[in-house]
Amino acid sequence: MMIPLTDSQHNTTISPLTIFSAEQLAHLSPAVAQVATHLNLYLNESTIANRVQALAQQLNETYEGVDELTIICVLKGSFMFLSDLVKHLKVPVKVEFIRLASYGNNTQSSGKVKTVDLTLPSLEGKHVLILEDIIDTGLTLSFLVSYLKDLHQTASLKLAVFLDKPTARKPEAQHITVDFVAFSIENTFVVGYGLDFSGHFRQLPYVATYTGPPLSDTH
C-alpha cells in the first residue's frame, strides 16, 4: 500500500503549538524548533489504528497454529508500533528488545549500524518476527538479519515494518525482503508514532512529514 503525498490530509500543517507550548518551543535547539515548525500531517491516528489492526490480522493468519512467536522489537523507534500491534495478536507472543542506532541527529542515514544492546536468549527452533519502525536504506535490517542468521537456527525469521521507504534502499540491501509492511511511503523524513528527530517527537500519536528547508548537520 503506497501512501501518496497528494492526499488532502498531507497538506494539513501542524501548528507547533499543538505539540509544544511557546515557552517549550523557545527552549528547543534551533534544528528541533525548525522541524517542529515545518510539519505536515501524513498519517492520522485512525488511519494508523486501522492499518495496524489489519496487519495483526495478517500475522494471525500467517502464524495460525504456531506454539509461540518471538517478536524482536528494535528500539527505540518501534515501541509504539509494538504496543499497538501485539494487542491484536492471537498467537502466544514473547517479546525481546534490542537496541540499534544508525541515525545520529541527522535526517540522512549514517550508513553505519551502531549496536547498543543485542542481548537475546537462544532463538533455536523459534518462530521469530523482527519489528522495525521504518526501513530506509535497509542497512540496519540487512545487518540484523545476517547477525541473527549467523547466530541462531530459527524455525522461521520474518520482518515486519511500520513504514517502508522502498525508493531509499541502498543496492547492498536490495536483497532484504520485508514480509509485512503497514505503509509504504515516499522518500521523505517523518516523525511521530515512535519516530524521532534528535530524540524528539516520538510521542506524537500520528506521523508527520518534515516540509522545511534542508537541515544542517551542526545541531
Ligand code: IMP
Ligand atoms: P536504515 O538502516 O537506513 O534502513 O534506517 C533505519 C533506521 O533509521 C530506522 O530504524 C530509524 O531509526 C531511522 N530512520 C530512517 N528514516 C527515518 C525517518 O524518516 N524518520 C526518523 N527516523 C528514520
Ligand code: MG
Ligand atoms: Mg529504528
